[in-house]
Amino acid sequence: MSSTILITIACLSALGLLLAAVLYIVAQKFKVEEDxxxxxxxxxxxxxxxxxxxxxxxxxxxxxxxxxxxxxxxxxxxxxxxxxxxxxxxxGKEIAEAAPRVAVVRCSGSLDNRPRTSIYNGEKSCKVMAGLYSGDTGCRYGCLGQGDCAVACPFDAIEMNPRTGLPVVNEERCTACGNCVAACPKGVIELRNKGPKSRRLFVSCINQDKGGVARKACSAACIGCMKCVKVCPFEAVKVENNVAYIDFNKCRLCRKCAEACPTGAIVEVNFPIRLPKEVEVEKQA
Amino acid sequence: MRKLLVSPAPHIHSPENTRRIMIDVLIALAPSLLVSIYFFGFSAIQLVLVGAVTCVGVEYLIQKYLLKTEVTIQDMSAAVTGVLLALNLPPSSPWWLMLLGSIVAIGVAKMTFGGLGQNIFNPALVGRVFLLISFPVLMTDWNIPDSWFRAGVDASTGATPLALIKEGLAQGHTVDQIMALYPDLSYFQMLFIKVGGSVGEVSALALLLGLVYLLVRRVIRPHIPVTILLTIAVFSGIFWLIDPTQYTDPLFNILTGGVLLGSIFMATDYVTSPMTARGMVIYGVGIGLITMLIRMFGSYPEGISFAILIMNSVVPLINKYIKPARFAKEVKNG
Amino acid sequence: MKKTFALGGVHPHDHKISAGSAIETFPVLDRVYISMSQHLGAPAEPIVAKGDRVKVGQLIAKPSGFMSACIHSSVSGTVASIEPYADLAGNLVKTIIIDVDGDEWEEGIDRTDTVVREITATKEEILKRIADSGIVGLGGASFPTHIKLTPPPGKKADYLLINGAECEPYLTSDHRIMLEMPEQILIGARLMMKALGVTRCLFGVEENKPDAIAALRQFKASYPEIEVVSLKKKYPQGGEKQLIDALIGRRVPAMGLPIDAGAVVQNCGTALAVYEAVQKNKPLFEGVVTVTGDCTEQQRNFRLRVGTPLDKMLDAVGGLPDKAMKLISGGPMMGKAVANIKAASVKSTSALLVLTEEQTLRKLQTQCIRCGKCVQVCPMGLEPYLLNKLAKASRMEDLERERVQDCIECGCCLYTCPAQLPLLDNIRVGKAQVIKILRSRPKK
The missing domain is CATH 1.10.15 (3-methyladenine DNA Glycosylase II; Chain A, domain 3)
Structure with missing residues (x-):
């Protein structure tokens, strides 16, 4: 009986030693030197x-x-x-501080603002839809609403809003990794400076059609009317290809452009609620 | 303006869907079911009903209350599992055995893996093997319950043909001697009615009728059943030619036990069988070989359930490495 | 055993309801919209300006590169404008819009019905006529025909294959031309044989068109070098690679062209266009189009000028029915869904199909049951279930290894999937990305 136990112990120990030796040799042979x-x-x-x-x-x-x-x-x-x-x-290297950024959705073409012109019936994927046609609205530029950005976000920072059909960025969670920007076939999402106190302004439209065409397709479209360019005291707004763009490096958040915009295409984020004009007058009086 | 539908091509779809396929499987099982009901009467009806209802019920409860996902019992796949499990039990099984087997089949073998399409092992077979290991006595009790329809027919058989042969050989008899002892073991008997075996194994002819229906409706391809049966025939044939006193002949091996039920209905389960024709052939040969190895050298008289489950575990590997015949054999260089 | 291709394939219901309607000439409209992108490759460059008078058959745009094609006016009138105009997918394409005024044809076009049998043109003259007439493949891909008939150096064609399979359900335009103009098509095939310098030609027609096969075979004695082959009915028989496999049993290598298997495939409609261009001096500005659907009042075949708006085509069969839910340019398996009903027809438009919601609305997706039917029906021997999964996960290297680039987008997998999964939708995206990667890779 005791010899059986001894033989067993001996065999297993020998096996263990042999395998350990093999592992050691292999590990030595394939060792990679790394910094x-x-x-x-x-x-x-x-x-x-x-x-x-x-x-x-x-x-x-x-x-x-x-x-x-x-x-x-x-x-x-x-x-x-x-x-x-x-x-x-x-x-032991130098690094300059970078301004924190956040993803913004440059489309306000909600289900209310942008009437549908056809019913998309394919796979729920913006990539598939963009490969097929110009989209289910009159706007060929805006959000397709199939949620590829939400799927691509590794931080669960984007959600599709079922009421508007547009993605919503949760700025607490957004790390500006840019996965959504890469996932969007229409280039609707942009990484912008988060701004002081997270306050920022941007043109929420990228429709390059002429004003009339854009307006017909979407009531919140930028129509390239130049009003924002004229009111901006800092030359931060430009209109190119019938669509305005605010340079966040020049913008000083005065909000004059948003006030001037006839379609509401310029969106202001995290500002205190603007009081209606009459109320302000009353207050002064 | 009218809003039109827009989608990528193709714009039409074949009438096929999962539910239709599952109903086809049930239709293919109908001849065997009717024969069993004729022979085993109420107990067969009871087993099938308990199986189908429990499987569907367990799937419903798990999807609705545990996983809180969409309930998909209407695809009928759970019902098929229940009926198949019933056909794989001895006719005298009590109803609670069926209930337990169904809970294991759906709850453990199917839903824990994520439901339809995700399970590695055939749920009905997992249920059966669970019961076989847990309740070996009940699961090898081949007594035949009374039936209203079968009044007057002799029902003395208490063991399956395979068990009789295995036992006889162990006692030192030759195959011919054993066969002579039991007149029930004639081929004619086995082809039409073979009492002694699971609910669904009664009639080889009824099972073959189901196979024809499945093939005609293009529910399954012939590859899996044909390769299983061929492998069993060839493998047992070789041994039989070497020593006919110790080994049974190929036809006996195909007609006895669960080979037909297993190769037609269990091994061809979509989820747990390979995707490509080449893979199906490998899978079928594997099942045939393992079945015969268990029958000849194992301690169980029958081995197709284990064979299918073992090959189920190889399916992911087969799917990964066995590719279909590509259209283009060569690749243009440059 | 009738010939067919070896791997996969499906058998959708025929629905060739318009097969019995003879070809009618579509009335010339007030205004046509002629797109500059009617072919594979670079858009054509307009050579007319706003206000110019044009005649029927007059060259209005010239090719803007090697891979491009000429475009001719399909009407006579005044150029109203040259502007971006939305195609059927809603994308803007440079378009010449012409206000029609009378029907004055270019001089030199033979408008009679006489069949010109004698071939006087040399090989070079035939190729030049084809290029100058703006002929593109009318089977769907719109590949410029003169390029296809000029094999690259070092490659030689053994066979010219004429595609009369018309394997898509509903379509009957090829059927009608084979029935009504069989000899013209055979002459067109003979012209292309001369251009290619081949001596053998096979003409594949599916067995569900026995009258077309008979019509072509009655000229057997006059055209002994062209063999009309009756093919078993199976989709996608009209795919180039499948047709080559079916007719001559050769397989086009992966990433290769038909010429790598020693064959050039041309559609029967292209053969007719070649006949008209070379023998009748008539450039490609009209073609036969099927306007059909189970729910439309009529199902007809028209000879239609290029640039006709789709809604006008619908008006000719009784307008858009109330039950109609989807319009398709082409067949139901590979055709494009129409998002913009005001879009105009192009050279390769073969049909306008109207489907009801019941016929076309995609059913609820369920779980993949791993039935392997997609693998079974794939004519290229691929595994669509796997490609779908890999494409959704953007695993490009795995997609390439699983040969997504071989996919011909025939739609058999999506058609057959019992779980109603949108397999091809995702595979198509993955294939496009893989092909882009392959193109950007430096050649060895």
Whole structure:
């Protein structure tokens, strides 16, 4: 009896030693020398692997950061400035602070504003729909409403609003990784500076048709009327191809353009509610 | 202006749908069901009803209250599982055995994997094997319950032909001696009515009728049943030619046990069988080989349920590596 | 056993309701809209300006590159404007809009019905006439015909194959021309044989058109080099690769062209256009179009000028029925859904099909039951269920390895799927992306 136990123990121990030796030899043979700083940098990164930095994942980004001469143009949108500062400190490199950004949907073509002209009956995918035709409304530029951006968002920061048919960005969760921008076949989504106190203004339309055509397709379309350009004291608004664009680097958030816009295509975010004019007059009196 | 539908091509669809396919399977099972009801009377009806109702009910409860997803019992797939499980049990099984088997089939084998289309193993077979291992006595009790229809027909058989052969061989008899002892083992008997076996195994002819219906309706392709039966015939044929006193002949092996029921209705389950014709052939050969290995060398007299379940586990691998015959064999270079 | 292609295929119901209606000439309208993008490749460049007078058959736009084609006026009148005009998918395309005034044809076009049998043109002259007449493949892809008839250096065609399969349900325009103008088509085929320098020609027609086969075969003695082959009915027999497999049993290599299998395939409608261009000096500005549907008042075949708005075509069969839910330019398997009913016909328009909601509305999607029917029906031997999954996950490398680039977009998988999954919708997107990647890859 005891010899059986002994033989068993001996056999298993020998097997264990043999396999351990094999593992050790293989590990030695295929060992890859790596810069230890890559591991350190990777540990600093958020680990979301969202691809927002332009690399395939956090490790790939860490490798690029370690190899890079300077960190100009290297930015992790999820970790933001604090993480990038830590990365720079670990690598002994300089980094300039970047303004935080957020995704904005440049289309106000809700189901109310933009009447449907056909019924889309294919796979629920903007990519499929965009490959098929110009869209189920008179506007060839706006949101197709199938929600590819919401599917692409790794942070659950975009949701489709069933009442408007448009995506809504949750700015608390949005990290400006840019996956939604890449997923949108119409180029409706833009990453813009978040702005002081998260206040910002943007033209929520990219319709390049002439005013009349655009207005016919959507009541909230930018018609390229130039009113916003005229009222802007900072030359921040431009109209190109019949559509206005606000340069967020020049915009000082005076909101004159939004007031002047006849179609309401200019959207203001996180400003205190504007009191109606009459009320203001009363207050002064 | 009229709003027109716009979608990518194609703009028409064949009349086929999942529900229609499942109903076709039930229709193909009808001849076997009728024969069983004729022979086993109330107990067959009871088993089939308990199976179908429990499977559908369990699927409904899990989808509605546990997963809180859309309820899809109307696709009839749960009903098919229930009926198939009933056909795989001994006719004398009590109703609660059927109930338990159905709960395991749907609750464990199907819904835990994500429902229709996601399960790795055939749910009805998982239910059957669960019962076979948990209740070995009940599951090999081949006593025949009374039937109103079958008054006067002798119903003395207490074991399946395969079990009789296995037992006899173990006692040192030759195949011919055993066959002579039991007149029920004639081919004619087995083709039409074979009492001694699961509910659905009674008539080989009724099962073959179901196969013809499935093939004509193009519900299944012939690859799987044909390769299983061929493999069993070839494998058992070789042994039989070597020593006919110790091994049974190919026809006996095909007609006995659950081979026909298994190869026509269980192995051809869409979800758990390969997608390509080549894959189906490999799968069928595998089932045939394992079945015969279990029959000849295993401790169970019958092995097709295990064979199918084992090959089920290989299906993902087959699907990954066995590609269909491509149109273009060569690739233009450059 | 009748010949057919080896892999996959489906058998949708025929619905050839308009097969018995003889070709009628569609009345010339007040205004036509002639698109500059009626062919595969670069849009044509207009050579007329607003206010110019044009005649029927006059060249109004010239090719703007190697892969491009001439465009001729289909009416006589005044150019009203040259502007972007929405095509049937709602996308803007440069279009010459002509206000019609009378019906004055270019001189030199032979408008008689006499069949000109004698071929006097040389190989080069035939190719030049085809190019100058703006002929493109009328089977659907609109590939410029003169390019297809000029194999690249080092490649040689053994066969000319004429496609008279018309495997799509509902369509009858090819059927009608084969029945009414069989000899003209055969002469067109002979002209293309001369242009290609081949001695063998097979003409494939599906067995559901016995009268067309008989009409073509009555000229057997005069055209012994052209063999009319009756094919088993199966979709997508009219696909180039499938037709080559069915007729001569050769397989076009992956990523290859028919010429790599020693064959050039031309539609029977193209053959007729070639006959008219070379023998009658008539450029391609009209074609036979089926306007049909189970719910329309009439089902007719028209000889229609290019640039006719689709709604005017519908008016000719009794207008848009109340039950109509979808308009399709082409057949129900591969045709394009019409989003803009004001869009105009183009050279390759073969049909305008009206379907009801019951016939065309996609049913509720259910779970994939892994039945493998999509694999079984795929004529290219692909696994659509897998491609669908990979395309949805944007796994481009896996898609390429699973040969998504071989997909011919015939729609058999989506047609047959019992779970009503939109397989091809996703595969098409994945295929486009993979092909883009393959094109951008440097050639070895």
């Amino acid at each position: 230890p700083r890559i591991d350190d940098v990777e540990a600093l990164l958020p680990g979301a692997n969202c691809g927002g930095c332009g690399s395939a994942g956090c490790r790939a980004f860490a490798e690029r950061c370690v190899k890079a001469e300077t960190l100009d143009g290297y930015f992790c949108p999820v970790g933001g400035n604090p993480v990038m500062k830590q990365v720079a400190a670990r690598l």
